Amino acid sequence: MIEARIAFQELRQRAGAAYDATELAADVAPTERRVARDRARQRGLRAVIGAVAAAGLWFAAANVPWGGGQAGPAHTPTAVPSASPSISALGLDLCLTSASLVVGKPTETIGGLEGWFNSTGTAPCDLSTEWDQLVMAHPDTILINTTDNTMMEAYYRTSIDALGAYANLGPDFVVPNPDPTWPADSLVLIDAKTGEVIFADPISDYSEDISDTAKDDATAGS
Amino acid sequence: MSDWRDVLEQLVMARGKALFGYAYVLTGNRDEAEDLLQDALVRAFRSGRSAQSIDAAHVYVKKAIATAFIDRARRASVRPRLVSEDAALGDWPVTPDHAPRTDAALDLQVAVRTLAPRERACVVLRYMEDMRVEEIAGALGIAPGTAKRYLFDAVAQLKVVLPELDFAMQDAAEVAVSEGGER
Secondary structure (H helix, E strand, O other): OEEHHHHHHHHHHHHHHHHHHOHHHHOOHHHHHHHHHHHHHHHHHHHHHHHHHHHHHHHHHHHOEEOOOEEOOOOOOOOOOOOOOOOHHHOOOHHHOOOEEEEOOOOOOEEEEEOHHHOOOOOOOOOOOHHHHHHHHOOOEEEEEOOOOEEEEEEEOOOHHHHHHHHOOOOOOEOOOOOOOOOOOEEEEEEOOOOOEEEEEEHHHHHOOHHHHHHHHHHHOO | OOHHHHHHHHHHHHHHHHHHHHHHHHHOOHHHHHHHHHHHHHHHHHOOOOOOOHHHHHHHHHHHHHHHHHHHHHHHOOEEEEOOOOOOHHHOOOOOOOOOHHHHHHHHHHHHOOOOHHHHHHHHHHHOOOOOHHHHHHHHOOOHHHHHHHHHHHHHHHHHHOOOEEOOOOOHHHHOOOOOOOO
C-alpha cells in the first residue's frame, strides 16, 4: 500500500516542475498590473458607494420632519460613511445565497440544468466575474421547455414570490403566457421578473450523446 | 515600490512552484493551472488584507485557488442534469498496474480529475495540504459537515479506482470511510 498523502505530494512535485516554463515564473509584472487595476477599480467603486450613501443620508436628513412636523434645516453630513461598506450589507450577497428549486416537468432524460443560475458561490459577489454579474442580474429564473411550453424547473434566491404564477403552475406545469418569440424545441431560461430570455438552447444539444456522457455527468455534478 | 508588490513578488518567487503544483493538481492542465494561480493572486492581493506577509499571502492564495477553481468549474458551462444519475462506481475504468510510486501519482492525477470540483478541492486540501475537515470547510467557505461529506464521497470513489492507495490519516476518525455508506 502507498500512502495517499505520499502520492499527492509526488503528484504536486511533478506538477510543480512545470512551473518554471510558465509566464508567471518568467515575469510577475502582468499579474502586478492586474492587481493594481483591480485595486484602483475597487477604490473607485467604494468612492461611488460612499458618495451615494452620503447623498442618501443628506436627502433623508433634509426631509425628515424636525420638531413639530416642520422640515428641519438642511443637514450636510460631516462624516462620510465608511469608505469600505460591506458588500453584503448593501444586499449584494446573492452569490452566497443558494437558489431554491421549484420542480417542474422533466423530459424523458433531462431533469433540469445546472449552471450559475442554481449554484451557490463560495465568496460574496464582487462584481468582477461574469458569474457574479449574472447572479446579480438574474437572481430568480425559470427554465422552460418550449417543446410543449412547460416549466422544467424554476430557481429563486430572493423569494418564491418572485416567480409569480410560475411558483405553482398545477400538475401539468404549462406556462401561462408562452412568448411566441421563444425558439421551438428548446430549453429557455428566462428572468422571472422581467421575462428576459437569458439563453435558449435546442434540447437536441443537451440530448446528444447524453447516454455516453451520463456517467461523467453524474459524477461531475456537485 | 508598495508593500503589496513586494509581498507578491516574494511570494511568486519563493512559493510559486508549490502554489502552481497545487493549482495543477486541481485543474489537471498546465495552462488552466497558470490562469487559476494568476486569478487567485489577483483575488488575494486586490483587497490588501493578505499582503502583509508571505505566509499570510500564501494561505490566502491557497484558499483563493480553491474557491476560484470551484467558481470556474461552476460557471464553465450549463450542463444537463439527468433524470436518473446514480453513478455506477463499479463501472469506472481501473488502471491495471499501480505498483511504482510515480505510477501511483499519475494514476491519482487521472482519478482526481473524475471527481466533482468540490470533492476534488476537498480531497486535495486534505491529502496534499494535510488540512483537517474544519480547515477545509473554512478554506472553501462551506460547513464542516458538508466538507466531510464531499471528502467521504471523494475518498470512496478514489478507493474504487486506486485500491492500492491508503487513504487513512492519523486523524482519520473524522473521515471514517465505510463501504456502502450513504451518498
